Amino acid sequence: MDAPRVREIRSVIARGKRWDVVFAIVGIVCLMIGLLTVAALFVDMAVKGLPRISLEFFTNFPSRRAESAGILSAWVGSTLVMVVTAVTAVPIGAAAGVYLEEYAPRNWMTDVIEINITNLAGVPSIVYGLLALGLFVYQFGLGQSVLAAGLTLALLILPVVIVATREAIRAIPAAMREGSYALGATQWQTVRYHILPYSMPGILTGVIIGLARAIGETAPIITIGALTFIAFLPSPPFQPEPPFLSFEWLFAPFTVMPIQMFNWTSRPEAAFQVNAAAAGFILVLMTLAMNGLAIWLRYRLRRNINW
Amino acid sequence: MTLPAAISKRLATRRGRVLRECAIEFMLFLAASLSVFTTLAIVYILVSESVAFFRHVPVIDFLTDTQWTPLFDDAHFGIMVLVSGTLVSSIVALALAVPMGTIIAIYLSEFSTPGIREFAKPLLELLAGIPTIVYGYFALLFVTPILQWLIPSLPGFNLLSAGLVMGIMIVPTVASLSEDAMRAVPAALREGSYAMGATRLQTALKVVTPAAFSGIAAAYILGISRAVGETMILAVAAGMQPNLTWNPMEPAATITSYIVQVALGDLPHGSIGYQTIFAAGLTLMLITLMFNILGHMLRRRYRESY
Amino acid sequence: MEIARPEVQRFTGSADGAIKAAAGGLSFYYGAVNALRNINVPIHEKRVTALIGPSGCGKSTFLRCFNRMHDLYPGNRYEGEIRLFPDNTNLLAPEVDPIEVRMRIGMVFQKPNPFPKTIYENVAYGLRVRGERARRVIDDKVEQALKSAALWDEVKDRLQSLAFNLSGGQQQRLCIARCLATDPELLLFDEPTSALDPIATGSIEELIHKLKDRVTILIVTHNMQQAARVSDYTAYMYLGELVEFGRTDDIFVKPRDRRTEDYITGRMG
Known part of the structure; x- marks a missing residue:
């Protein structure tokens, strides 16, 4: 290459590299x-909210007076709704x-089902x-109950659980299945004793993210x-006298954490x-902890599994 | 000729086993088809209540009226009022989320060191899980005051603040999915570009992004769906007054925040006010569906074929 | 003066011609793994040099040193040098920009890897990367490059259609045209026909044969017949070392090293 051509090429490269640097900086800034916005959100809430967090905050009902208001009914309601959601969504999602x-x-x-999901x-x-x-509250007459809410959220997270289950199962090599069939196992036995146990951690990850x-x-x-x-x-749910178990809570009115927060x-x-x-x-904190657990589980799984 | 006892016994149980296997398969099939029933139920509920609604309100009024006052004596049912709020807030959100999400995706996929990527990817996934009500709080009590300091005329409830926070909320979704699509582009394509003497940015913009376009489009469509369907941020921070406006500096109700507003009140089942939320919900579904079909067509047009 | 050199050679008709590049004491490390050991080999100008050897012997690794492809991934390390003549630049020197090296040296990959663009834009890519904007210049170079790659007649009526629509052999010729458009001094081929059928392979080999009037070629191949058919010089590599280098006729007829003979006669690899 002759000298002017070399100089020209070098200036083109230098220009290209300058844009590389500019973009890298823009990328980091974005x-x-x-991240900083979310950090600001977190810090802002912590600074404002932490002084209010005490034992009473968890054990008090909401109140007209802000100082003595608490989240007792909200966290109990959230827990109960989550129980209904998990109990419904996990078996149905895994089965699907x-x-x-x-x-x-x-x-x-099958195509219709897949496109639907x-x-x-x-x-x-x-x-x-x-x-x-329209359906649970009025057609089924469940009213504004824990059960209606739990079922609603179960439908909402069902796709998440199904997709996680499928991914977990897909990661199991065909040889595992063939090994089981070769021993004379039926399809259900193969699923019950091989597929489900091996895919359990993956399903669990999906369930946690969904919840x-x-x-x-x-x-x-x-x-x-x-x-x-x-x-x-x-x-x-637990009563002192027989039959000891009660399902009345399923039909009770309730509130949950995010609604309480919206209200305030x-x-x-x-x-x-x-x-x-x-x-x-x-x-x-609750959602971060759950998501963090799920993400940690997933990354750990990816590293540990090598069939 | 007689079979050994053990074999004949096993053959006898075969019928029972086949039956049991069939029963189990049927149960599993039912679980899988629940999704189809869910869709059908959504369509049925939305359409049946909307049909009742449109018996009172002509479709043409619904689409062309410029007022939305369903609970007043002089009731008007112009859905465009709510649609305008939804579109303006979504446009603000996407104007922030699409460029930011794409830049972050390109940065993580093509520029950053593996260390930064390993750190940032899980963090992004974590951020995607923050409840939207928390973002709503943040929009109303943190972002709006800052914006008001910059723009003193800004009202306490406005689409701008809600839209911007919604954008921040969508960034992780767009970034994470786009990055996945870019990482799926084969190394051979990237190397082909570098071997021609291209820089990182040239490779990223001219080769990797077009090759991953279908996946990136899917990420955008999901972002749009989330923006259009987002509820709590708008219910908290945008005010819930119906307002036909294209100005993000004004307060306005969206389709979703209107549904929340009605649900918070106490409307009797079967009243026209009750039916409006289903007509609004149907509109929302149709808008989402439209974008999904558009996305599907885009992806078919630019299918990956590397 | 530099421009005159090729003319001089053509007149003298020197059997060995000039040296275009030379590896000297080249070693290469993937992290702690020593993939290449002390390689010394000349690359003759306007000749085809083939790199052969069993899988994993380091021939592709060696090839990718020439255009600094290893710089794309962290943890890779070069020792020694590869000199490019006539300017006697050490391609591996840290102060030499890998992008500049890649602009001077083209590469064709194992599997055809056209960009997700039109045929025209694929060939124009290198020109655009170099900042060329003039439409007429680009049009001209694209046509010439496609003609040199024996593809022009097949695609001249559909330059604006997507490159993916071409057949495998056409895609590989497009990748060659993509390199030719920028007049590389050295062209690297990394098993360019391993993903192609015999007919497409034949047309690529024919093309390589024609191209050596214009450009120096270094080709990695696992197919010894191919090496024998297309190359003037052959280097046999084994376990990261260069075992033998010489004129292809000599290597295939009377190899000096036992290991080369074993490989060529099919007793190994």
Whole structure:
């Protein structure tokens, strides 16, 4: 190459590299803006809310006076709703995932189911609220109950559980299945004793992510008409006299953490906004902990499994 | 000729075993088809309540009226009022989330060291899980005051603040999915570009991004769906007054925040006010569906074929 | 003066011609793994040099040193040098920009890897990367490059259609055209026909044969017949070392090293 041509090429390269640097800086800045915004959110809530967090905050009912208001009915309600959601979504989601991976024939029916699941994952959560309002609350007559809310959220997270189950099952090599069949096992025995145990950690990850999403969901639960001011608890599931177990709580009115927070956020008084910050802080910690656990599980799995 | 006893016994149980296997398969099939029933139920509920609604309100009024006052004596049902709020807030959100998410995705996939990527990816996934009500709180009580300091005329409830926070909320989704799509581009394609003397940015923009376009489009579509369907941020921070506006500096109700507003009140089952939320919900579903179909067409057009 | 050199050679008709590049004491490490050991070999100008050897012997690794592809991944380390003539630049020197090296040296990969663009834009890519904007210049170079790669007649009516629509052999010729458009001084081929059928392979080999009038070629191949058919010089590599280098005729007829003979006669690899 002659000298002027070399100089020209070098200046082109230098220009290209300058753009590389500019873009790298823009990239870091964008990443930082995203992370710092969320850090600001977290710190803001912590600074405002932490002074309010005490034992009483967890053991008091909501109140007209901000200082003595607590989240007792909210966290109990959230827990109960989560129990219903988990108990419904986990078996159905896992069963659906197993069916699609292990049993489903390649036909239009299966295609319809698969397309459906993908589309359901993109349906806005408030639409699930409308479904629940029309179906669970009025058609099935469940009212504004823990059961109605739990079932709504179960439908909402079902696609997450199904997709996680399918991914976990797909990661199991065909040789595992063939080994089981070669020993004379039936399809169900293979699923029961091989597929399900091996895919359990993956399914668990999906369930945790789904529940973390469900616990923060506000819109569908507001839509079914959950009350925002609940100063009592549902009757406890365990009773002192026979039959010891009670399912009355399933049909009790309730409130949940995000609704309590919404209620406090919408109040004009600054004192209630402090409560909102405290409730938000606890809510974020809960979802972060659940998601963190799931992500940690997943990354650990990816590293440890090598069939 | 007689079979040994053990074999004949096993053959006898075969019928029972086949039956049991069939029963189990049927149960699993039922679980899988629940998703189809869910969709059908959503369509049924939305359409049946909307049909009742449209018996009172002509479709043409619904689409062209410029007022939304369903609970007033002089009731108007112009859905465009709510649609405008939804679109404006979504546009604000996407104007932030799409460029930011794409830049972060390109940075993580093509520029950053593996260490930064390993650190940032899980963090992004973590952020995608923060409850939206928390973002709503943040929009109303943190971002709006800052914006008001910058723009003193800004009202306490506005679409701008809600939209921006919504954008921040969507960034992790767009970034994470786009990054996945870019990482899936084969190394051979990247090397082909570098071997021609291209820089990182040239390779990223001219080769990797077009090759991953279908996956990136899917990420954008999901981002749009989330913006259009987002509820709590808008219910908290955008005010819930119906307001036909294209100005993000104003307060306005969206389709979703209107549904929340009605649900918070106490409307009797079967009343026209009750039916409006289903008509609004149907509109929301149709808008989401439209974007999904658009995305599907885009992806089919630019299918990966490396 | 530099421009005159090729003319001089053509007149003298020197059997060995000039040296275009030479590896000297080249070693290469993937992290702690020593993949290449002390390689010394000349690359003759306007000749085809083939690198052969069993899988994992380091021939592709060696090839990818020439355009600094290893710089793309962390933890890789070069020792020694590869000198490019006539300017006697050490391609591996830290102060030499890998991008500049890649602009001077083209590479064709194992599997055809056209970019997700039109045929025209694929060939124009290198020109655009170099900052060329003039439409007429680009049009001209694209046409010439496609003609040199024996692809022009097949694609001249559909330059604006996507490169993916071409057959495998056409895609590989497009990748060659993509390199030719920027007049590389050295062209690297990394098993360019391993993903192609015999007919497409034949047309690529024919093309390589034609191209050596214009450009110096270094080709990695696992197919010894191919090496014998297309190359003027052959280097046999084994376990990261260069075992033998010489004129292809000599290597295939009377190899000096036992290991080369074993490989060529099919007793190994």
